[in-house]
Amino acid sequence: MRKTDLALTLLAAAGxxxxxxxxxxxxxxxxxxxxxAAAAVSETLPQALDNAAGLQTVAxxxxxxxxxxxxxxxxxxxxxxxxxxxxxxLGDPGKQLTxxxxxxxxxxxxxxxxxxxxxxxxxxxxxIKSSKDGKVLISTxxxxxxxxxxxxxxxxxxxxxxxxxxxxxxxxxxxxSIAIPVTGVLKKL
Amino acid sequence: xxxxxxxxxxxxxxDKIVTGVTALLAAVAIGIAGGxxxxxxxAQDRPGESRPQGDQPRSEQQHAEQARRTQPERQTxxxxxxxxxxxxxRETAQREQRQQEAARREQDRGDRERRASTQxxxxxxxxxxxxxxxxxxxADRPQxxxxxxxxTPPADPxxxxxxxxxxxxxxxxxxxxxxxxxxxxxxxxxxEFRVPTNDRVKVVTGRQDASWTAPGRxxxxxxxxAAISGKYxxxxxxxxTHPPEKAWHDPRWFSRDFDDDTRYRxxxxxxLRLGGASGGAPxxxxxxxxxxxxxxxxxxxxxxxxxxxxPVALPGxxxxxxxxxxxxxxxxYDNTIYRVNASDAAAADPTITGIAALLLxxxxxxxQPMPGGYDxxxxxxxxxxxxxxxxxxxxxxxxGYIYQLEPATRLVRAAIELIx
Numbered sequence: 001m002r003k004t005d006l007a008l009t010l011l012a013a014a015g016x017x018x019x020x021x022x023x024x025x026x027x028x029x030x031x032x033x034x035x036x037a038a039a040a041v042s043e044t045l046p047q048a049l050d051n052a053a054g055l056q057t058v059a060x061x062x063x064x065x066x067x068x069x070x071x072x073x074x075x076x077x078x079x080x081x082x083x084x085x086x087x088x089x090l091g092d093p094g095k096q097l098t099x100x101x102x103x104x105x106x107x108x109x110x111x112x113x114x115x116x117x118x119x120x121x122x123x124x125x126x127x128i129k130s131s132k133d134g135k136v137l138i139s140t141x142x143x144x145x146x147x148x149x150x151x152x153x154x155x156x157x158x159x160x161x162x163x164x165x166x167x168x169x170x171x172x173x174x175x176x177s178i179a180i181p182v183t184g185v186l187k188k189l
Numbered sequence: 190x191x192x193x194x195x196x197x198x199x200x201x202x203x204d205k206i207v208t209g210v211t212a213l214l215a216a217v218a219i220g221i222a223g224g225x226x227x228x229x230x231x232a233q234d235r236p237g238e239s240r241p242q243g244d245q246p247r248s249e250q251q252h253a254e255q256a257r258r259t260q261p262e263r264q265t266x267x268x269x270x271x272x273x274x275x276x277x278x279r280e281t282a283q284r285e286q287r288q289q290e291a292a293r294r295e296q297d298r299g300d301r302e303r304r305a306s307t308q309x310x311x312x313x314x315x316x317x318x319x320x321x322x323x324x325x326x327x328a329d330r331p332q333x334x335x336x337x338x339x340x341t342p343p344a345d346p347x348x349x350x351x352x353x354x355x356x357x358x359x360x361x362x363x364x365x366x367x368x369x370x371x372x373x374x375x376x377x378x379x380x381e382f383r384v385p386t387n388d389r390v391k392v393v394t395g396r397q398d399a400s401w402t403a404p405g406r407x408x409x410x411x412x413x414x415a416a417i418s419g420k421y422x423x424x425x426x427x428x429x430t431h432p433p434e435k436a437w438h439d440p441r442w443f444s445r446d447f448d449d450d451t452r453y454r455x456x457x458x459x460x461l462r463l464g465g466a467s468g469g470a471p472x473x474x475x476x477x478x479x480x481x482x483x484x485x486x487x488x489x490x491x492x493x494x495x496x497x498x499x500p501v502a503l504p505g506x507x508x509x510x511x512x513x514x515x516x517x518x519x520x521x522y523d524n525t526i527y528r529v530n531a532s533d534a535a536a537a538d539p540t541i542t543g544i545a546a547l548l549l550x551x552x553x554x555x556x557q558p559m560p561g562g563y564d565x566x567x568x569x570x571x572x573x574x575x576x577x578x579x580x581x582x583x584x585x586x587x588x589g590y591i592y593q594l595e596p597a598t599r600l601v602r603a604a605i606e607l608i609x
Contacts, residue, residue, distance in 0.1 A: 065485040069528070069544040073512050074607065075589060076569035077547070096435065104458050104486025105437035111484075116549050117567025117586035127565040139562030141524070141547045143445055148565075176569050189436045 044071045045079065045174030052172045055181060057087040057098060058110075064098075065107040067114075071177050076118040079110075079179040080146065080157060083168065086184045093189040109187050111142035112159065118178055121167055124148050125155055146186065159186040278374045278394045285372060285386060363574040376595070376602050377556045382582070384593055384603050385575050391606040396555045408523075409462050409479035410496040414487065416457045417477055424477040426454055426461065443483060458486020459495075484525055484544070493538040494520065494529060506606050510589045511546045524550040548588045559585060559592065559599045572607065 046068040049059035058081045062068040070077065087094050097105055115138050127136045128150045135149045147158050155167040165184030172179045371383040374394050384392045413424035421427070433439045438455050440447035447453045447460060454461045464478035480496070482488045487495045501521040503513075511526060513519040517539075518531040526545040533539030551560050563585040568576050576584040576591055582602075583594040591605040 066490040066544045067485075067547070069490070070547050073545065074510060074569075075546055076567075076586060078567070093436065097437070102458050102486050103489065104455070104483035105435075105442060107483070107485025108437070108443045111547065114547065115567070116588060118569045119565050119567045123566050131564065136564035137562055138565060139549060139551070139560075141549060145562060173570075176571065178570075187436075187442075 043174050044068070045077075045172070045177040045179055046071055048172050048174035049081070049179055054083045054085070054169075055081055055172065055179070057084045058082055058113075058179075061098060061106050061110055065103045065110060067107060067110055071175055074176055076116070076176040077141075077178075078115040078117060078119045079177065080113045080115070080165075080186065081172070081179040081181050082113065082165065082185045083181050083183060086165065086182070090185060090189050094185075097189065108142060109185070112140050112144055112187050114141040115139070115146070116141065118176065119180075120178065121155060121171060121180055125150060128155070157182060157186065159188075161188045163188050281372060281374060282392060282394060286391060288388075362577065366574045369575055374603065376600070382593070382595070382602050384582075384605065387575070389572075389575075389607065389609040390591075391608050393604040393606060394555060394602070408499070409481050411479050412496070413461075413477040414457075414459055414480050414482070414495055416487070417459065417461065417480070420457065421477075426456065426463070426475040426477065428475065429454060455483075458483055458489070481523070484523070488522065488525070488527065488541060490541050490543055493540055494527075495538070497537070498522070506608075507546075507589060510607060513545060519545060524548045546589075551587060553587060553590075553592060553601060553604070555601050555604060557601055559594050559601055563587070569607075576605070 046059055046062045049055045049062070052059075058079070062071075087098065090097070097109065100106070119138075124136065128134060128148055135147055137145050137147055139145055144160050149156050149158075156164060157166070158164045163184060163186045165182035165186055167180055168183050169181045172181070366387065368387045369385045370387065372386045372392065373381055373383050374392075375381055384394075386392055417426075418424050430438075436442055440449075440453035440455060440460055443455065443460055452463055454463065460481040460483060461477045462479035462481075464476045482495045498520055503519075503521055503526070507513065507526070508519075513526065513528070515531060518528060520527045520529055520539075525547055527541050528543035528545050529539040530542050553560065566578050566584070567586050568584050568591055569586060572591060576593075578584060578596075580596065583596050583599070585592050585594060589607065591607065592601050593603040593605065594600065595602055
């Protein structure tokens with residue numbers, strides 16, 4: 001084959017490759033579409049919490065208050081999820097809160113444990129490490145602020161009313177949201 | 190000994206045909222690639238208009254206009270953007286939007302064809318089934334043994350069901366996407382910045398196109414709700430107890446705004462405002478003169494909307510992002526978007542069928558610093574392959590938008606709508 005033919009053939013191949021890069025049917029576009037589709041079909045966070053040990057109380061609370069509905073859409077939330085033991089430590093006031101017919105108080109408690117966006121424990125830890133004063137502040141959907149610090153490899157979180165908790169175990173993911181189990185309820189009863 | 194080239198054994202006419210076809214393919218391919226690059230370059234050069242046409246349905250526009258007449262003017266401030274930079278940004282945004290709309294039409298056509306072939310069962314927008322009554326749900330739920338949590342991956346509780354792909358919890362940064370293009374804009378000081386863009390997002394850099402300001406939290410409704418008048422004669426509450434019988438009888442449980450427990454009381458799913466100069470103080474009036482219905486209380490799935498509703502203009506983008514359906518299918522109150530029965534839309538008290546979204550309701554403006562409380566990278570998992578913090582930009586998510594910030598100043602440079 002003459003040199004001219006070879007050059008033109010190579011040009012054709014290069015041009016076709018460039019055209020394919022902007023095509024959604026390209027391998028890159030298909031991989032991205034697969035990731036998007038995967039995110040769309042996963043179970044919701046309340047469903048995942050229902051199946052996770054030690055988080056039944058908060059899973060039930062999301063359903064009782066109707067807040068589970070927000071996890072059915074594309075929006076992302078991070079739930080700082082008190083474990084069942086944390087609710088049990090509250091005693092009778094905790095039972096009155098979770099078993100009342102009127103769930104307004106329970107909804108307010110949940111909103112004080114919910115953050116906008118998707119944050120993993122690693123994200124929070126990285127932010128603490130790069131902060132000037134070793135703490136980060138995150139606004140809650142209840143209108144308050146949670147403060148996160150780290151000591152001995154454990155992330156601690158405190159609310160404005162002085163209640164505190166620590167991260168405990170792996171996060172639970174569902175849909176576009178994530179729940180981080182914690183050892184305490186971040187609202188004073 | 191010099192090498193001699195073996196003479197070609199192909200016929201001269203075939204040789205010319207191969208050469209011609211190859212040249213034609215090369216020309217076509219170069220034309221396609223060149224057109225793509227020219228389009229991207231042109232997006233950066235020519236001025237134009239940024240606001241999308243017909244972004245809101247006509248009825249929503251009327252709805253929004255009515256709400257705007259009853260709301261105070263939004264303040265605008267911050268640095269003035271040089272006219273040529275603003276015009277350049279508008280043209281870039283307009284060109285990006287045209288490309289995305291073309292891509293979206295193509296995708297919609299594909300989706301319709303797929304739906305027709307699979308005959309899937311998908312509820313139409315606005316006809317979302319109402320959430321089940323909590324009592325009935327408690328009785329109906331099957332007893333599923335909880336799976337163990339721990340450092341080792343737990344057994345899949347959905348054994349036997351078709352395998353679903355889980356979203357990566359973000360422990361490992363995903364590989365960058367191959368369909369992202371870096372589109373240049375200019376900020377208020379004329380500095381160039383780039384925003385990763387593709388068909389999944391729409392970038393907003395104009396101040397007039399972003400920064401929806403949520404109305405104030407839980408504006409009280411005048412009067413006394415029926416649930417209170419039925420329980421307390423004349424809507425006069427009994428004397429309050431000290432300390433409160435339950436922690437949530439302190440109004441601050443529900444909002445830092447209600448920090449005066451002489452003026453506010455909780456009862457029957459409402460936060461009640463007491464009247465008179467001394468409010469609910471000893472010797473003062475205990476008559477209810479206003480009320481704020483509460484999420485999970487008076488504003489509960491399955492109940493009728495309590496009291497008078499003042500329409501609020503949501504951004505058109507929100508109806509798509511939160512899947513709100515048509516006009517009359519949702520209501521906004523106290524940083525919460527509720528789904529209501531669309532067939533009751535004309536009624537004053539439609540039934541609440543679900544909770545669509547909880548919002549922070551922050552005022553975030555292009556050209557202004559990001560508010561406090563966004564210290565942590567919080568981009569949703571499926572967009573982490575496109576928006577990662579780096580030396581040139583930070584990204585923070587809030588109420589459906591991803592915001593690009595300048596790292597040094599934390600000034601908001603762009604609001605990114607997540608359209609797919």
